[in-house]
Amino acid sequence: MSQNSQTPRGEMVTFMLNGAEVQADPNWNLLEAIQFYGIDIPTLCYDEGLTPYGVCRLCVVEIGSGDRTKLVTSCMHPVREGLEVRTHSNRVIKTRKMIMELLIARCPSSKKLQDMAALLELKEVRFKPLNDDCILCGLCVRMCEEQMVAKAIGFAGRGTDRYITTPFDMTSEECRRCGACMYICPACELRCQGPQAETVLCSGCINTEPVCASEYGDAMCFMVPCLSCVKGPEDVK
Amino acid sequence: MTVDESRLDSIIDEYNAEPGSLISILQDIQAEYNYLPAESLEYVASRLNIPRVQVFGVATFFKAFSLKPKGKQQIHVCMGTACHVRGSKRVLEELERKLEIKAGDTTENGEYTLETVNCVGACALGPVVVENEEYHGQMTPIKVENLLNGK
Ligand code: SF4
Ligand code: SF4
Ligand code: FES
Ligand code: FES
Numbered sequence: 001m002s003q004n005s006q007t008p009r010g011e012m013v014t015f016m017l018n019g020a021e022v023q024a025d026p027n028w029n030l031l032e033a034i035q036f037y038g039i040d041i042p043t044l045c046y047d048e049g050l051t052p053y054g055v056c057r058l059c060v061v062e063i064g065s066g067d068r069t070k071l072v073t074s075c076m077h078p079v080r081e082g083l084e085v086r087t088h089s090n091r092v093i094k095t096r097k098m099i100m101e102l103l104i105a106r107c108p109s110s111k112k113l114q115d116m117a118a119l120l121e122l123k124e125v126r127f128k129p130l131n132d133d134c135i136l137c138g139l140c141v142r143m144c145e146e147q148m149v150a151k152a153i154g155f156a157g158r159g160t161d162r163y164i165t166t167p168f169d170m171t172s173e174e175c176r177r178c179g180a181c182m183y184i185c186p187a188c189e190l191r192c193q194g195p196q197a198e199t200v201l202c203s204g205c206i207n208t209e210p211v212c213a214s215e216y217g218d219a220m221c222f223m224v225p226c227l228s229c230v231k232g233p234e235d236v237k
Numbered sequence: 238m239t240v241d242e243s244r245l246d247s248i249i250d251e252y253n254a255e256p257g258s259l260i261s262i263l264q265d266i267q268a269e270y271n272y273l274p275a276e277s278l279e280y281v282a283s284r285l286n287i288p289r290v291q292v293f294g295v296a297t298f299f300k301a302f303s304l305k306p307k308g309k310q311q312i313h314v315c316m317g318t319a320c321h322v323r324g325s326k327r328v329l330e331e332l333e334r335k336l337e338i339k340a341g342d343t344t345e346n347g348e349y350t351l352e353t354v355n356c357v358g359a360c361a362l363g364p365v366v367v368e369n370e371e372y373h374g375q376m377t378p379i380k381v382e383n384l385l386n387g388k
Pocket of ligand 1: 174
């Protein structure tokens with residue numbers, strides 16, 4: 001957040017963000033501006049220290065006005081004078097939930113995905129779970145290349161056969177075992193094995209009363225932020 | 238298989254060892270050896286000074302490249318819509334039975350590689366089988382025998 005929390009200097013562009021007129025540094029992407037103004041939208045493949053990649057599509061926002069609106073990924077879209085941006089319109093929320101549903105179906109074992117799904121109030125997953133352990137967000141590849149300067153891993157294959165690997169699928173000499181790729185991976189941390197661990201969709205705990213973690217310490221949920229605190233137990237069905 | 242470094246050098250030098258010419262270089266190597274030997278990929282990566290994983294990524298991305306040796310006769314059975322409805326599946330099954338391999342594999346003696354493709358742009362001739370760039374139209378399981386006997 002360091003770069004974002006400084007007061008922007010120089011020429012600014014003015015645009016509409018959820019109905020309010022705001023200003024932003026023209027070098028920012030939309031996501032940076034949205035975050036600067038304290039609006040929380042889910043992102044998965046974006047990291048401040050890495051080049052935006054725009055593959056998870058979770059950061060979608062709606063731009064334009066009237067009948068001429070379209071969805072764009074905010075992490076890849078530049079801020080421009082006169083834009084009209086909506087981060088939580090019905091269309092955006094519907095799309096976001098659908099993307100989340102697809103991601104969960106691919107990789108239901110990820111804590112991060114499950115937490116995000118709970119915050120988006122995803123109630124069902126209509127796709128057959130793939131139980132994969134990677135969502136191809138490319139964070140590990142960019143981390144390894146841009147921050148660790150090791151370039152030890154990358155994508156191989158294409159389409160449905162795409163996967164992350166080392167050169168020739170063998171233990172790679174370039175890798176220095178720094179662990180940065182695992183640190184940044186949203187799929188590596190396994191979800192809690194709480195009361196409903198075998199379901200595709202977690203968030204079983206939010207239905208339990210009382211909701212506070214001390215009672216359910218064994219469930220290891222530790223969702224950040226805890227959904228029941230954010231919403232208050234009476235808001236959660 | 239050992240690769241001839243001087244041959245690789247001449248291919249790479251033709252493109253001035255430009256990282257941007259990676260695909261063309263790999264195409265030439267594939268044409269030379271009929272596949273991309275792992276050593277050649279290692280060598281290309283070090284000559285072009287690009288990460289090995291990048292070369293591997295490109296080599297596995299395109300269907301035109303193969304990391305496994307291919308047979309002398311390359312048979313592509315079209316599985317596109319037009320060929321499919323005209324029974325290309327039976328042609329493929331016959332080829333698999335005759336060659337005793339599955340689609341995507343190469344016979345042990347290195348003679349045949351059998352692969353499927355999706356439309357080769359000759360739908361009117363379907364079902365189409367392409368053997369080393371030569372198109373055979375209106376294929377039937379019976380004609381497979383002749384094809385393999387080179388008739
Ligand atoms: S552990 Fe290896 S692959 Fe992962 S970021 Fe570090 S160098 Fe790259
Ligand atoms: S291994 Fe993890 S970080 Fe890498 S692409 Fe897959 S989900 Fe993303
Ligand atoms: S965060 Fe923008 S597409 Fe992933
Ligand atoms: S479908 Fe076989 S050539 Fe077009």
